[in-house]
Amino acid sequence: MILKTLSLLNYKNFDSQFFEFDSKINCFVGANGVGKTNVLDAIYHLSFGKSYFNPVASQNIKHNEDFFVVDGLYNKDERDEKIIVSLKKGQKKVIKRNGKIYERFSDHIGFLPLVIISPADRDLIIEGSDIRRKFIDGVISQSDKVYLDYLIKYNKTLSQRNSLLKYFALNNTFNQDSLDIYDFQLVEFGQLIFEKRKAFLETFIPIFKSRYEAISNNSETVNLNYKSHLFNSDLKSLLKENINKDKTLQYTSVGIHKDDLSFEIETYPIKKFGSQGQQKSFLIALKLAQFDFIKQQSGVNPILLLDDIFDKLDEQRVAQIIKLVDAENFGQLFISDTHTDRTEAAIKSVHQTYQIFKL
CATH class of the missing domain: 1.20.1050.90 (RecF/RecN/SMC, N-terminal domain)
Incomplete structure (x- = not known):
């Protein structure tokens, strides 16, 4: 299962943004506050219909806007799957799969398996x-x-x-x-x-x-x-x-x-x-x-999100995690970090294709 493209409209700090992803490793780099974690959260949103970091749905809408749309195109089981999550203030959130609205959000859970590793996990x-x-x-x-x-x-x-x-x-x-x-x-x-x-x-x-x-x-x-x-x-x-x-x-x-x-x-x-x-x-x-x-x-490789992973771990542990992706039993990986050079050095140590997005 691969997330091919992601489109954001009025989501958190993004007014309009489009990403086309590598099938293995994708890195979002930039200073604090530019929205690296927000991109990962948008991907999480597509799997679970909610934010990992903010349970108040309306607070994920960009300031001074009335709605948000998160649009993802996946390839799963050799077919394209288009998932859209949208919310308008004062209305219920909507999740669509290939244009059809889910009557129950719970029917969508598990369709796009995903695991996130984040500093927020310390709450556990x-x-x-x-x-x-x-x-x-x-x-x-x-x-x-x-x-x-x-x-x-x-x-x-x-x-x-x-x-x-x-x-x-x-x-x-x-x-x-x-x-x-x-x-x-x-x-x-x-x-x-x-x-x-x-x-x-x-x-x-x-x-x-x-x-x-x-x-x-x-x-x-x-x-x-x-x-x-x-x-x-x-x-x-x-x-x-x-x-x-x-x-x-x-x-x-x-x-x-x-x-x-x-x-x-x-x-x-x-x-x-x-x-x-x-x-x-x-x-x-x-x-x-x-x-x-x-x-x-x-039987599906979940998407793996690594949020701000370098700041919370020494580089040896990070390298160990990224090397896991080198094995065939891992799928697509998304990483956020503040330092481009550090990220690139880590991912070059594995033999996989990658893409770096500077935000």
Whole structure:
């Protein structure tokens, strides 16, 4: 799968911009603030229908404009695929594939597999459990439509249950029968999500450990530890046991929406006990394992985005990552950096075609 061309209109800092890409390596270089990361985010937008960096869709529209359009032409399975993502202020975002509008954004997820490695990934270590759940969900959803469908249904049901708990509190009332309707659905959807997360991590963790060993030269052991209420009890029992707590809190306190993934080095939390270099290696291993897993499941080489990679890693590690692209098992690569010479020196070390865009 190759992204052949990209066209931007009123997207972030770009008024109008067109790119024609190399099938292997593409580099965006220039000073900070010229829009290198914005180009990568536009490519991410085409795969996921949203920004990697800014969840507020309207804030991706260029200042003083009313809309944006991101237009990408891909070659996948020996046929051209045109994807357009557009948004007009006050209206819903639209995703089109070959001129046809998707009725549900979720139908598009996984069609253009993609992995991004960015300084923003550090949030996976330092922020709350919701970031790590989104990581798990994002990896599984790219190759499992049933999982994504159940996740959407679970989150919708959870929101409805929470609204009902708030209603009970505001009106000083309670109706177990009404709550049971949502509990039944949460149990059905939640159990499947839990089982799929468990199965995913059984496959994913060995891939991740192997990647970390390669990056760190076997210097230490790392692990991912899945934490869920459902290891201790079934969701139906948990909801019943915690009903009084939920009534007081006015939201659902147990379930797979509270799951977490602990990042460990030598059995200790990497957040507290890992050096900066170890944390960077951990995150890169995590993302490269994501690449491997998605490729394994889909049979397609995901597009790989490396955002501002040189500023956060020493040149030896960067060279190691770029050399991976030299192997046939990697596909198209997009890199952003502030120094043209540094970027060119790194990519010349591999035997692939490349193109450099100076912004």
